[in-house]
Amino acid sequence: MAPRFARWLASTNDVTQGFLAAGGLPGLINLGGGLPAPELYPVEDLAEIAARVIRDHPQDCLGYGPVAGLPALRSALAARFAAPDRPLAADNVLITASGLQALDLLGKVLIDEGAEVAVQTPTYLGALDAFRTRMPAYRAVRMDVPDLDPGPLMAGAAFAYTVPNYSNPTGAQVPLALRQGLVAAAVATGTWLIDDDPYGSLFYDAAPLPSLRAFAPPDAPVVQVGTVSKELAPGLRLGWVIGPVRLIRALTMAKQGSDLCTSGLSQRIYLAALEAGLDARVGQAARALYRTRRDALAAAMERHLGHVLTWAVPEGGMFIWARGAVDTDQLALLAREEGVGVSPSSVFDPFGQDRGGLRLNFTLNPPEKLDEAARRLARALARMRGDEDER
C-alpha cells in the first residue's frame, strides 16, 4: 500500500515557493513576490547587536524560553501598541516566529474543518496557505463596496480576516467607516476579527488610518498581527499577536505544540534593535526608498501598459494592483518567458476564480529594472493580444 497524505494537500499550490526561488532564475526581474530591498538591512548594526545579546543574555538567546515569548519583549510590544484609553499588558501579547506563524496559530485555535471564514478578497496568499491545513470554507468579502454592512458576512463565521493597511495584493486601505463597522460587527456577532498589519509602517503619503483595535472596546474579539519582516529583517522570523488574554492563552497552547518557543536570539536582537531605535531608522529609509520605486513603477506602467491595464497608485505597502480584460494566469506565464515575474489574481482569490488582476511588487528592484519589467510585461501582453487577433 502506498503511504498516504492528509487530504488538504490535494488543494495546495507552490506559488510562494516559486516567488522565493525566482531570485535564482538568470535575468528574471522578480515583481512576483513581496520581498524587501536587501540594501535596507542594517547589517553592521545587527552583527554587533547579535554578538552583544548572546554575551549579555546567553540563557535567553541560547536556552529554551517561555512558550509565549520573553517577558521583556512582550512588555515592550504591549507598551508600543498601548494607547491611553486602550491599556495593554504583556499577557495580551504572544511572540511568534513570523506573522505567518501567527496566522497558522490563529487557524489552529479558531478553525474546525468546514468552519466558515470571512476573508477580505482578494487576499494574502500566505493566509490561505496558513489556513489550508484546517480546511475551512470561505466567504469572500469585497472591502471596496460602498456602504458594505459586514454584519451578515461575519455572523456565524469562525473569524474575519483583513489587511486594512495597504492590503496585499491591492495596496488599498480599508476605509475608516468600514473599519468601525467591522469592529462593531465583531462585537455584535462575537466573531473574531483579525487585523493583519505587516505594511502599516510603509506609508508614502499620509500615515495609515487607525488600526481596528483603536475602535474596539476592551476585551472585544479583535486581534492584531504584526511582523519585523518589513521594519527590520525577515530572516529573524519574528512576529506577534495582540489580543484578549483568553485568545493569547489558546494561541500559547497551539504554539507549545508548534515549535515550543520562538528563537530567543531573534527576540533579544529585536528587543535591542527597538531600544536602539533601529526599527524607526530602517522604517524611515524604507519609506523614502520605496516611495521613489512606487512612483517609478507607476510611471513605467503609464509608459508601457496604460493602454491595456488600469490601476490606482497605492498610498503604501509593496504592490501595485492592475486590472485588465486579459487572462492574467496566461499572462503571468508569458511574462515569465519574457523575463519578468508577476502574480496573477487567481492566487489571491480564495476560490481561485479571478483571472483579471495582476500584482506587481515595487520594493525589490531599482527604477531602471522596474521600467524594463514593465516593458517586458508589455511584450507579453502584446503576444497575448496577437494570439487573440489570430483566432
Place this chain on the structure above:
Amino acid sequence: MAPRFARWLASTNDVTQGFLAAGGLPGLINLGGGLPAPELYPVEDLAEIAARVIRDHPQDCLGYGPVAGLPALRSALAARFAAPDRPLAADNVLITASGLQALDLLGKVLIDEGAEVAVQTPTYLGALDAFRTRMPAYRAVRMDVPDLDPGPLMAGAAFAYTVPNYSNPTGAQVPLALRQGLVAAAVATGTWLIDDDPYGSLFYDAAPLPSLRAFAPPDAPVVQVGTVSKELAPGLRLGWVIGPVRLIRALTMAKQGSDLCTSGLSQRIYLAALEAGLDARVGQAARALYRTRRDALAAAMERHLGHVLTWAVPEGGMFIWARGAVDTDQLALLAREEGVGVSPSSVFDPFGQDRGGLRLNFTLNPPEKLDEAARRLARALARMRGDEDER
C-alpha cells in the same frame, strides 16, 4: 455570542509551560523538564559566529530564504547522515524551526481527523502536543515487549512514532531486532515510520544502536527527525527531517503555510558551528557532564528512594524513569510542595491513564542538587504513605 475555539483545545494541558516556567519558582529543584545544562552553551564561540555570518552572508541571515532551508545546510546534513550504501541528497532534507516543528509538520501532512497513529508508549509529551490539533486516535505500542510483532499495530495507521535512542520518558533503547521489525513492517504495510532522535549524541556507555534508516531500503517510508537543541543550543530553534523526496515535498508545502522559512541567521550559525566542529565539542562535553549527573541521580535515588521505586539506569538521554505502587499524579503535586519538580507518567500516556511512573531529569542540576531533590521526593513519598496509613 461568545467567540469560539477549535475543538482540540478542550483536550489540552499546560504541563510543558509548567516545565519551562518552573525555573522561576524560588527554591524549586526542577527535575520535571528536559532542559540542558546552560554551562554547556559555547557562548563566546556563538557570539563570534553570529556576528561573522551576518557580515559574510547578510542576505541568507536577514532576508527571506527558501521554504525548505538553505541549500548549503540541506547539503551539509545530507552529507552528515548519508552512508556508503544509503546516499542522501539535499532534497531528502527539510530544515525546520526545531524538532518539535518537524513533528507539527508531519502531523499536518499525515493526519486527517480520526486517523490512527501508533505511538511508542509511554511517549514524548511534545509529540502528543504537536499531533493534538489534528485530532488523531492513538494505538499504544509498548516497545519493551519481547518478540513484539509491530505489523498489526502499524497496518492501516497514518504513521508510527518512535524515539528509538534513549526514549523520552523511559531512557530505554528500542532493541535491535525490533528496529529491524519496525522498518520491515513499514515497508510491508506502507505506513510511515518516524524515528525521532534528539538524544542520539547523549550516550554515556556505548554509542547507540543503528538508526531505523540504516535498515531501510531506498525510498522506504522511514523518516528521521533531528534537532540542534541537545548538541548545541535550543535557543536557535533549529531541526530537520530526513526522508523520501515525496515526503519532503509535502512537508515543504506545510512549512510554507506554517512560517514560510526557518531563521536564516540560525541556519547560518549552525552551518558555521558544524564547520568549526563546535557541535562535536559540545557533544563530548555534554556526555562527560551528564554521565556524572546520571550516576549522581541514580546513587541519590538508591539512598533515598530505593525502598519504594524501581528503575533501570539508562545508557543515554536525559531521564531516569522510575516506577512504584503510588499514584504519581498525586506524588508530583506533593513533590512540588516539597520543592522538587517531577513529571508523572500520565502526561506521557496518549490515553492519560498511567499513574505508576515518574520521569526524573538529571542533566540540568549538579550532583548536590540531585541528592537534595531525591531527598525531597522521599519526603513527598513519606507523606503519601503516611496519608495512606491514616486511612
